[in-house]
Amino acid sequence: MPYNVQEKAFVKTIKKIIKGFKPEQPSLLPALHAIQDELGYIPKESTALVAQAFNISVAEVHAVLQFYAHYRTQPPAKIQISLCQAEACLALQAKQLTEYIQNQLNCSLGEKRADNLVQLDKVYCLGLCTHGPVGQINQKTYVQLTPKSFNQIINELLP
Secondary structure (H helix, E strand, C coil): CCCCCCHHHHHHHHHHHHCEEEEEECHHHHHHHHHHHCCCCHHHHHHHHHHHCCCHHHHHHHHHHCCCCCCCCCCCCCCHHHHHEHHHHHHHHHHHHHHHHHHHCCCCCCCCCCCCCCEEECCCCCCHHCCCCCEEEECCCCCCCCCCHHHHHHHHHHC
8 A cells, every 4th residue: 555755754653663662462552652652643554564563463453442542543633631520520510510611612522623623532530539520631630620710721722
């Protein structure tokens, strides 16, 4: 399959990353983390390259990418928001906050907004159960989120 110029760039990057791992199946998860850390996501077109490098099938790579919610196969949105939906946060009004945020951003939980600027995801426990509702915005954790505090944070990030 011929690659376009942009694809060649990520192929070189992936090959460089993969060289740092043993060519065996147990190296797959750390290698995928390294690829995503470098590129921001794991291109779907790279699964054959990854599978070959670790002597596994393309189906196994796809299964890992589907099973683990952490891995992204599409470029991430500029603003990534993860909201805790675990019981402790729900008891502290996380459901109401989530509904508010979805309405404010015109983006449903588990989706990317049409303009690809915002992605809203659910997580189950960020380890701050007594400080809920808890969320992460671009990997920074916020506790005791309210509609007002959320608006202050998001207004600084939105164009």
